[in-house]
Amino acid sequence: MMHSTAGAAFWSVLVLALWVVAIGGAGWAAVRMIHQPRRQPPPHLPSPLDILERRFAAGEITHEEFDEARARLREHHLDV
Numbered sequence: 001m002m003h004s005t006a007g008a009a010f011w012s013v014l015v016l017a018l019w020v021v022a023i024g025g026a027g028w029a030a031v032r033m034i035h036q037p038r039r040q041p042p043p044h045l046p047s048p049l050d051i052l053e054r055r056f057a058a059g060e061i062t063h064e065e066f067d068e069a070r071a072r073l074r075e076h077h078l079d080v
Helices: 005-034 048-057 063-075
Strands: none
Touching: 048 063
């Protein structure tokens, strides 16, 4: 049985090309991960009590409304 040198050369080139693609793809993925922008933490949202205090300070609500709303927040543990 005869083996063709052209067939062996084809497979050698194909395997070499696959290795180049695999290494190139890994390199591309590594560079892409390194240069990926850092994710920012979500912005700090004011608590319900902070919002209530701001509304009271701005004069939007009365002292009685403030006390009542704060009591409701404490009932539901939302004053953090």
